[in-house]
Amino acid sequence: MDKVFINQLTIETIIGIYDWEREIKQRVVLDLEMAWDNKPAAQSENIELALNYKAVCDRLQDFIGNNGFLLVETMAEAVAQLLMHEFNVGWLRLKVTKPDAIPQAHGVGVEIERNEKDKLAADAYLNTYTAKPEVLAAKK
Numbered sequence: 223m224d225k226v227f228i229n230q231l232t233i234e235t236i237i238g239i240y241d242w243e244r245e246i247k248q249r250v251v252l253d254l255e256m257a258w259d260n261k262p263a264a265q266s267e268n269i270e271l272a273l274n275y276k277a278v279c280d281r282l283q284d285f286i287g288n289n290g291f292l293l294v295e296t297m298a299e300a301v302a303q304l305l306m307h308e309f310n311v312g313w314l315r316l317k318v319t320k321p322d323a324i325p326q327a328h329g330v331g332v333e334i335e336r337n338e339k340d341k342l343a344a345d346a347y348l349n350t351y352t353a354k355p356e357v358l359a360a361k362k
C-alpha cells in the first residue's frame with residue numbers, strides 16, 4: 223500500500239480539560255500516515271493526482287489552530303474524519319502528542335487508525351466536528 227506521510231506537524235492551540243489549559247495555547251504534534259495510490263501522480267507529474275501534503279498541513283493548521291478541543295481523543299477523531307471527508311483518504315494512522323502536558327514525560331497522547339468503515343455520514347461529521355461559534359468567538 224502506498225502512503226503519504228507527515229511527520230511532527232506542530233500546531234499551537236487550546237487543548238485540555240483543566241481550567242488553566244483553557245487560558246493558554248499548547249503545542250500538539252501530529253504524525254500522520256495516509257493511504258494513497260502514488261502511481262498516477264508519479265506517471266503524470268500532476269499535483270492534482272497526488273495527495274498534496276502542503277494542502278493537508280495548511281488545512282490542519284487552520285482547523286486545529288482555530289478549534290478548542292478538550293481531549294486529544296476528540297481532536298484525533300475530528301482530524302481523521304476531516305481527512306476522510308475533505309481529502310478522500312481511505313485509511314490513515316494518526317498519532318497526536320502533547321509534548322508539554324506532563325513534565326516527567328517527553329510526550330503523551332493517542333494513536334488511532336481509521337478506514338472507510340469508520341467514516342461518519344457527512345451531516346454527522348459537520349455537526350460534530352465543525353468548530354462551534356462560541357469556540358471561534360473565544361479566540362478573538
Ligand SMILES: Nc1nc2c(c(=O)[nH]1)N=C([C@H](O)[C@@H](O)CO)CN2
Pocket residue numbers: 237238239240243292293294295320323324
Ligand atoms: N486519555 C487522555 N488523558 C488525559 C487527557 C486527554 O486528552 N486524554 N488530557 C489531560 C489533560 O488535559 C492533561 O493533558 C493536562 O495535564 C489529562 N489526561
